[in-house]
Amino acid sequence: MNQAEVSQLMSKLRIRVNPRHKNLKQPDGPQGRLNKLRRTVNALFKYERLELNYTLADETRGYAERLISEAIRHGDTHKPTMEMADYWIEEKQLIHKLFKVLVPRFNDYKTSYTMLYRAPKAYPDIVFPRSVLELRGNPFPAILPQRSDQRNFIHNVLLDEAKKAYRAEKYEEITKSLEEQREE
Amino acid sequence: MKGLVALRSIKNRLCTDFDAFCRMILGQTPPPALSFASPIETLKPSIPALTNIERLFGDSIFWAVPKHRRSIEKRLKRKFGCIDDFYKMLLPRTDLFTCNQCGHSYQRRHLCPNCYKRVKDETTEFQEVIEKELGLEPIEQEVVVLYKGERTKQPVEEFFKGKRIIELKREKPSWFCRNLLQRTTIGNSDAKDVQPSELA
Ligand SMILES: [Zn+2]
Numbered sequence: 001m002n003q004a005e006v007s008q009l010m011s012k013l014r015i016r017v018n019p020r021h022k023n024l025k026q027p028d029g030p031q032g033r034l035n036k037l038r039r040t041v042n043a044l045f046k047y048e049r050l051e052l053n054y055t056l057a058d059e060t061r062g063y064a065e066r067l068i069s070e071a072i073r074h075g076d077t078h079k080p081t082m083e084m085a086d087y088w089i090e091e092k093q094l095i096h097k098l099f100k101v102l103v104p105r106f107n108d109y110k111t112s113y114t115m116l117y118r119a120p121k122a123y124p125d126i127v128f129p130r131s132v133l134e135l136r137g138n139p140f141p142a143i144l145p146q147r148s149d150q151r152n153f154i155h156n157v158l159l160d161e162a163k164k165a166y167r168a169e170k171y172e173e174i175t176k177s178l179e180e181q182r183e184e
Numbered sequence: 185m186k187g188l189v190a191l192r193s194i195k196n197r198l199c200t201d202f203d204a205f206c207r208m209i210l211g212q213t214p215p216p217a218l219s220f221a222s223p224i225e226t227l228k229p230s231i232p233a234l235t236n237i238e239r240l241f242g243d244s245i246f247w248a249v250p251k252h253r254r255s256i257e258k259r260l261k262r263k264f265g266c267i268d269d270f271y272k273m274l275l276p277r278t279d280l281f282t283c284n285q286c287g288h289s290y291q292r293r294h295l296c297p298n299c300y301k302r303v304k305d306e307t308t309e310f311q312e313v314i315e316k317e318l319g320l321e322p323i324e325q326e327v328v329v330l331y332k333g334e335r336t337k338q339p340v341e342e343f344f345k346g347k348r349i350i351e352l353k354r355e356k357p358s359w360f361c362r363n364l365l366q367r368t369t370i371g372n373s374d375a376k377d378v379q380p381s382e383l384a
Contacts, residue, residue: 047311051304096322105326120290120297132295139314139329140307145285145299 011069014112015061022059037063038088044114045094045102049134049143051119057133061114063088064135068113071103105137112136117143302359309352317350331356 026032040060044050052060067088074081076099085095106113119130132143150156265272279292283299290296310329318327325348332355334340340349 046315049307049311091320093318093320093322096324100324101326118294120294120300122297132300139327140310141303143295143300143303149284 011066011073013062013065013069014110015065015114017062018058022055024056024059038090041067041088042090042094044133044135045089045097046091048138049132049140051130051132054118054129054131057116057131061116061133065113067098068102068106071098072107075099075103102135109136115143302357306357313350313352317348 024033024036026036028035036056037060040050040052040056041064044060044064050057067084070081070084076082082095085098086092089095089098102113113136115134115136117132117134119132121127121130134140134143147153263272280289281292282289283296286296286298288296288298313329314327325346327350328344328347329350329352330340331352334356335349335351
């Protein structure tokens with residue numbers, strides 16, 4: 001088996017994957033952990049933006065990315081992928097969403113399919129860190145503000161040039177009017 | 185030698201007569217203790233010296249007494265804490281920044297609380313509307329949420345072709361910056377003059 005075929009066997013995720021899984025301490029043990037992750041993956045596909053504890057969000061992210069990646073690579077006619085989707089998605093209308101909405105949306109993406117932000121916390125509170133997990137391209141208002149203040153953005157460059165041209169015109173007008181006054 | 189003899193005599197007197205010793209040191213006798221002529225008490229057998237000492241240790245202040253000297257490192261650590269782990273002194277925080285959008289302060293590498301709260305409120309409302317609208321049917325289209333009055337504009341239907349449009353019953357909040365529907369050019373696009381407006 002050569003190298004190219006090996007790379008085809010696995011989905012290459014575009015996120016950092018932790019070397020070890022998180023236990024997500026549960027009364028039901030490892031099965032409870034899986035159930036919790038399933039619920040969260042399901043909720044992520046349903047709501048597209050969630051606020052979770054950081055550990056849970058980070059752990060869920062990998063599973064969601066993997067599922068989307070598999071769906072993109074194999075499509076909905078691949079049996080193992082469909083079984084995987086059936087296991088991870090509890091509300092079955094979301095399986096349609098995975099293959100008919102998310103796959104076309106993420107097909108051309110060169111980045112990760114999800115985003116993870118650290119949620120703010122009130123200063124003196126000592127709490128577990130919270131985070132916001134979302135699918136990219138969701139219909140909600142953007143979490144990070146649009147960066148319109150960068151000097152090198154094309155609209156800012158154009159605006160600067162326009163300002164310069166406008167000022168030069170104004171200065172010419174002023175000098176002309178001053179000369180006219182002197183002549184009088 | 186004389187001193188030794190004097191010391192010995194003092195010791196003897198101390199052992200025999202405490203009052204005399206007090207008179208010698210303090211120049212006066214201790215006040216006489218109150219005494220009651222109680223018949224019951226006199227009938228009690230005298231307590232042996234050993235149990236007396238036990239009782240003294242049992243309910244007295246001699247319980248917890250430091251046995252060893254606490255080292256200077258331990259004392260300082262109790263006082264100030266550990267610099268890496270649990271520092272008790274107040275330190276200035278250097279990881280707070282001011283948000284470029286709203287001016288509130290936020291922690292480094294975290295979301296701004298004020299901006300995030302606005303987005304969060306809007307998001308939960310969107311999610312409720314979308315969930316109610318879609319229900320249990322299989323989801324086969326992307327969803328777009330529009331505010332009141334946005335749908336009547338002409339290019340909307342073409343722009344969101346193939347997407348499911350859900351309308352909210354209120355106006356768009358002013359801070360919502362994703363302004364896809366605003367026209368970028370006004371009037372004829374053949375005009376070549378570009379004039380910035382509202383310049384100081
Ligand atoms: Zn802000």
